[in-house]
Structure formats: structure tokens, C-alpha cells
Amino acid sequence: MAINNDEVKRRLKVLLNDAHLVNEYVRQFGPLIEMKNIKALKENQTLDGSKPATSEEDPVFEVEARCPVCNKEEIIGYELYAKSQQILPNKFLVPTYLGAQRYFSVDYTLLAVTVCPSCLFASPDRKDFNRKTVVGVGDAKSQIPGNVLLALLEQTGERKALLENVTDYENHFSRPRFEDAAIDSYRLVMARARVELRYEQPYALFKLGAAALRIAKIMKDSHRDNLELLREALGILRMLSENPTAFRRDRDAGHLFGSSAFIKIRRSQKSQFIHRRLQQFPCGAPGRDAH
Numbered sequence: 241m242a243i244n245n246d247e248v249k250r251r252l253k254v255l256l257n258d259a260h261l262v263n264e265y266v267r268q269f270g271p272l273i274e275m276k277n278i279k280a281l282k283e284n285q286t287l288d289g290s291k292p293a294t295s296e297e298d299p300v301f302e303v304e305a306r307c308p309v310c311n312k313e314e315i316i317g318y319e320l321y322a323k324s325q326q327i328l329p330n331k332f333l334v335p336t337y338l339g340a341q342r343y344f345s346v347d348y349t350l351l352a353v354t355v356c357p358s359c360l361f362a363s364p365d366r367k368d369f370n371r372k373t374v375v376g377v378g379d380a381k382s383q384i385p386g387n388v389l390l391a392l393l394e395q396t397g398e399r400k401a402l403l404e405n406v407t408d409y410e411n412h413f414s415r416p417r418f419e420d421a422a423i424d425s426y427r428l429v430m431a432r433a434r435v436e437l438r439y440e441q442p443y444a445l446f447k448l449g450a451a452a453l454r455i456a457k458i459m460k461d462s463h464r465d466n467l468e469l470l471r472e473a474l475g476i477l478r479m480l481s482e483n484p485t486a487f488r489r490d491r492d493a494g495h496l497f498g499s500s501a502f503i504k505i506r507r508s509q510k511s512q513f514i515h516r517r518l519q520q521f522p523c524g525a526p527g528r529d530a531h
């Protein structure tokens with residue numbers, strides 16, 4: 241029987257009564273709940289009972305934001321402490337994370353997207369949300385223009401339709417965020433980017449491609465067939481290279497894709513390359529280097 245990750249989180253929260261311990265449990269033991277593991281984790285607590293006695297620290301902290309689409313407040317997003325991870329791009333230029341200094345490793349790709357649990361507006365960019373300024377005085381407004389926000393409000397039903405099997409959005413996207421929820425978060429990012437594309441916003445194509453590549457990576461990491469997503473991501477890369485206007489607009493962001501794939505597509509501008517590239521990366525090919 242398939243594991244219902246949202247149910248796992250609900251049960252762990254009841255059993256452990258501490259968000260940090262829930263994260264720690266999943267980090268150590270995965271999504272299977274066993275009482276001996278619960279006991280081991282609890283016995284490992286420090287005397288004040290607040291944190292497990294691990295020698296490493298959590299590199300992730302929570303930040304609050306307000307939704308620019310539906311005005312929901314106190315939306316939780318996850319950020320990394322500076323220099324807490326060594327960040328290296330994989331062959332698709334999706335970052336991979338390795339704990340640095342006193343911090344443990346976290347696959348931050350799973351947590352990077354902040355999702356409004358009310359209207360499902362989603363973005364990995366904090367500046368897309370309304371939030372407190374860095375100095376904590378006053379509000380900083382979302383960088384997304386008003387007409388796009390209005391279109392995103394009108395499209396709320398379509399975003400909810402993407403997640404038809406999820407009822408408790410808040411729990412679904414809270415930490416620990418499992419692969420299914422992370423994939424959903426990037427599908428919502430893609431839905432947002434498509435609206436931005438319609439309104440000819442800069443970097444919309446780039447955001448679409450970057451989200452597709454992240455879904456492909458998460459699927460590969462969890463041993464799922466990601467061919468469709470690779471096809472979609474490479475199709476977007478092709479659009480970037482074949483559409484001079486889009487390319488100019490997104491050129492500055494291009495270096496983030498800047499893999500040999502992007503450069504070769506740009507040079508050759510031949511769709512044939514896309515197909516060769518796809519054949520080079522069958523789903524789940526373990527650790528083969530693209531270069």
C-alpha cells in the first residue's frame with residue numbers, strides 16, 4: 241500500500257509534538273513510523289526536551305510572508321542560514337546541498353518554494369511575496385505587477401484543480417516536505433510562470449524551465465520516470481533559444497541554465513539536438529555525467 245505522506249506527518253506531529261523532532265525523525269528514519277524509532281529519538285533529547293542531542297544543527301529557518309494574491313498572512317517559508325550548505329549544481333544546473341560547518345545536509349530543493357495554503361500562489365523567490373523589509377520596519381510589496389496578480393487570483397480554481405487529491409494544503413507543504421509535495425510546489429510555480437508568460441513578464445520562460453528541471457531532478461532522486469518532465473524542460477530551453485525576444489529577455493538568467501545543453505541548443509538551434517539529448521538521459525540514469 242502506498243504511504244500517505246500527509247498522514248505520516250500528522251501522526252508524527254501527534255507522537256512527537258515538536259516540529260524539529262518531526263524533521264529529525266524523517267531525516268533519520270524516513271517516512272515509516274516505528275515506535276522503537278520514536279522512543280530512540282525521544283531518549284536522545286537534551287534535558288530541556290527541546291531538541292535532539294545531535295552534534296549538527298538544522299540549517300533551515302522559517303520566515304513569514306503575506307500572499308500578494310489573496311492577502312493571507314503568516315505563510316511559512318523556509319530559508320537556509322548563510323554558508324550552512326555547500327551548494328553545487330548538478331548536470332541540469334539544479335543545486336545540490338551538502339552540510340557545511342556545524343550544519344547537517346538538507347535537500348533544500350524540496351523546501352525552496354513557498355506556497356500560500358489558501359490560494360496556492362507559489363514561488364521560490366521571496367520578493368514575489370509581500371513581506372517585512374530586511375530591517376523589519378514596514379512592508380515590502382511583491383515585485384509582481386498588479387495585472388498579473390489579478391490574473392493569478394482569477395486562476396485560483398485552476399491551481400486547486402492541479403492538487404485535486406490534497407485537502408490540507410498547509411500540512412501538505414509544511415516541513416518535512418516529501419517529494420510529492422515538493423513536486424506539487426513546482427507544478428504550482430509552473431502554473432504561475434505560465435500566467436507571467438502570458439503577460440510577457442521577464443524571465444517567465446526561464447522560471448518555467450527551471451521549475452520543470454527541478455521536478456525532473458526530484459523524480460529522478462525518488463526513482464520515478466522523469467522523461468516527460470525532461471522533454472518539457474528541454475522544449476522550454478528550445479523556446480528560449482528559438483525565440484529571439486524571449487532569449488534576449490531571459491539571457492541574463494541563461495547562465496543559470498548555463499549547462500552545455502543550453503549553449504549547444506543556442507548554437508545549433510536544431511531541434512534534432514533535443515532528441516539526442518533526451519536519448520542521452522533515459523529516466524533514472526544513475527549519476528551519468530552530461531559533459
Ligand SMILES: [Zn+2]
Pocket residue numbers: 307308309310311312356357358359360361
Ligand atoms: Zn494566497
